[in-house]
Amino acid sequence: MVLPFRRAVAAVLLLRLVLGDASASSHNRDGAGRFDPTRVAHVSWHPRAFLHEGFLSDAECDHLIALARKGGLEKSMVVERKSGKSVESKARTSSGVFLTSKQDEVVAGIEERIAAWTFLPPENGEPIQVLRYENGQKYEPHFDYFSDKQNQAVGGHRIATVLMYLSNVKMGGETIFPSSEDQLTQEKDDTWSECAQLGYAVKPVKGDALLFFSLHPNATTDTNSLHGSCPVIEGEKWSATKWIHVRSFGYPKETTDDECRDENDKCPKWAAAGECAKNPEYMVGTRNSPGSCRKSCNVCGE
Numbered sequence: 685m686v687l688p689f690r691r692a693v694a695a696v697l698l699l700r701l702v703l704g705d706a707s708a709s710s711h712n713r714d715g716a717g718r719f720d721p722t723r724v725a726h727v728s729w730h731p732r733a734f735l736h737e738g739f740l741s742d743a744e745c746d747h748l749i750a751l752a753r754k755g756g757l758e759k760s761m762v763v764e765r766k767s768g769k770s771v772e773s774k775a776r777t778s779s780g781v782f783l784t785s786k787q788d789e790v791v792a793g794i795e796e797r798i799a800a801w802t803f804l805p806p807e808n809g810e811p812i813q814v815l816r817y818e819n820g821q822k823y824e825p826h827f828d829y830f831s832d833k834q835n836q837a838v839g840g841h842r843i844a845t846v847l848m849y850l851s852n853v854k855m856g857g858e859t860i861f862p863s864s865e866d867q868l869t870q871e872k873d874d875t876w877s878e879c880a881q882l883g884y885a886v887k888p889v890k891g892d893a894l895l896f897f898s899l900h901p902n903a904t905t906d907t908n909s910l911h912g913s914c915p916v917i918e919g920e921k922w923s924a925t926k927w928i929h930v931r932s933f934g935y936p937k938e939t940t941d942d943e944c945r946d947e948n949d950k951c952p953k954w955a956a957a958g959e960c961a962k963n964p965e966y967m968v969g970t971r972n973s974p975g976s977c978r979k980s981c982n983v984c985g986e
């Protein structure tokens with residue numbers, strides 16, 4: 685009778701260890717943020733969406749905002765449906781800037797964490813885009829997958845998006861899914877904006893991250909992934925987006941360093957304005973037909 689008892693004690697001790705660890709990691713906002721499956725909540729199946737509380741630490745959020753300010757925010761553009769060109773639009777009134785991938789240790793750490801959470805390789809991700817929405821600014825509902833061939837030339841369709849909230853917003857600025865089947869069951873009090881009433885909505889909370897998929901499991905486009913950013917009513921919204929493609933974004937790594945160059949002085953500026961993603965044929969190119977700004981687009985490999 686002694687042995688089973690000992691085993692039971694050992695089991696309890698082990699359980700304590702495990703639980704102890706879990707509770708230590710469940711509040712970690714001032715330390716390094718980290719991927720913690722116990723903090724992930726399922727949001728919706730149509731579209732597939734999940735919310736990770738405290739994915740980023742406060743310090744990481746502030747750091748991304750500082751990098752964006754330093755990089756110089758520019759008026760956000762949208763991709764024209766048919767042509768694939770990027771153009772200004774009243775539907776998207778934020779300003780933003782693309783960081784470069786692995787820009788520094790903090791960014792590299794966040795990118796690794798995103799890969800771990802999404803089970804999608806880091807090289808399939810576009811560089812992180814940081815966005816600022818001021819009073820009244822918004823992004824009308826849209827899809828993250830592309831309808832044009834040109835944008836699919838590099839990395840193929842976007843399969844998933846990770847939206848990280850970098851600030852708390854007093855009122856408005858919710859992410860909204862107007863086609864989500866769960867919109868009818870979500871209860872909303874008057875802390876939600878009017879816009880948020882029109883679909884399943886997620887409040888921006890500093891450090892939280894929202895993951896949703898633009899493709900069905902069978903790899904066809906999911907029209908339920910329609911989403912937008914409600915107008916900010918009070919405060920300022922900062923977010924960071926990681927778009928993830930079905931293939932490696934950019935082109936194969938085998939290039940040598942001396943092949944890696946910009947062919948135009950404006951490349952760094954264009955890259956910062958998001959042209960690598962918006963105009964990949966020119967900026968990035970393919971292995972047989974390399975683009976003109978491969979250095980600034982950070983696609984030369986290591």
Ligand SMILES: *[C@@H]1O[C@H](CO)[C@@H](O)[C@H](O)[C@H]1NC(C)=O
Nearest residue numbers: 899900901902903904905906
């Ligand atoms: C892919 O999956 C979606 C959602 O389940 C379904 O509506 C669609 O018909 C499927 N398409 C194919 C080609 O399997």
